[in-house]
Amino acid sequence: MDAERLQHLQERLGVRFRDPEILRRALTHRSAVAENPLDSNERLEFLGDAVVGLVISETLFQQFPGSMEGELAKSKSYVVSEAALAEAAHQLGLEEFVLLSPGEAASGGRRRRSILADVFEAVVAAVYLDRGIRQARRLVRNALKHAVCTAARDRHRQDYKSALQEQTQARYRRAPVYRVVSEEGRDHDKTFVVQALLYDRVIGAGSGKSKKEAEQCAARDALERLMHSAADAPGPGEPFMEIGVQ
Secondary structure, three states, X not given: OOHHHHHHHHHHHOOOOOOHHHHHHHOEOHXXXXXXXXXXXXXXXXXXXXXXXXXXXXXXXXXXOOOOHHHHHHHHHHHOOHXXXXXXXXXXXXXXXXXXXXXXXXXXXXXXXXXXXXXXXXXXXXXXXXHOXXXXXXXXXXXXXXXXXXXXXXXXXXXXXXXXXXXXHHHHOOOOEEEEEEEEXXXXXXXXXXXXXXXXXXEEEEEEOOHHHHHHHHHHHHHHHHHHXXXXXXXXXXXXXXXXXX
C-alpha cells in the first residue's frame, strides 16, 4: 500500500500517525504474509480487543449510572460483538484498505465480518500505540456510537430464540433446532456459524463469538425471513418450505 493511500485513510480516521508503518501492519491480514505471520495484524488485534473493551466499558459505565453489572455486561457484549465491530469497520471503509492474499480477496474476504472486525480492532491498537489512549478513545466512541445508542434502547436484549420458538410453535407446531456448521479462528477467539432449522430445513443463519450469540443471530435472521414470507408460508402441519437461506 502506497503512502498516498495510507494518508487518505489517516484523513478518514481523523488521526495523523507518527509512524504510518504501524497502520500498514494493522491492515495486513495473515493471508497476505503467510510466510511470516508476525508481520500480520494479529498481535495488534489482540491489543485492540482490550482497548475497545476498556473504552466501551468506560463509556457504558458513564452513560448508564443506574445500570447494574449484569446489565452493563449485556450492553458491552452487544457493542463489542463481531457484527457491531464489522459494521464500524464498514462505515470507516476499512475494507478498501485491508491487505489480503489474492485468494482471500477473490473469496470475498473484504466482506467477511470476522476479517472486518479484526481489522477494526487492529487499527484501534495502532492508534493507541502511536497516538495514545485519548485518540483511541475518540475513534472507538465515534465508530461505535450507533451500537451504544442501540444498547441504550435495549434492542439487543430481545430474546430472538424465544420469539422464534413462539412463532414456529404457533404456525408449524414445531420448535426450531440449531446446528453449528463451522468454527473459525484461534481457540481463544473463535467465531461460530450456526443455522436455525425447522423440519430439517434451514430457516436462518448467523455468526458470533460464542455459540449462544450465533444462535441468537440465526434466530433473528429466521424471524426476519419468516415475516417476509408470511404470505406464502404453509399452515400448521403442512410441509415447510426453505426460506431462501444461501
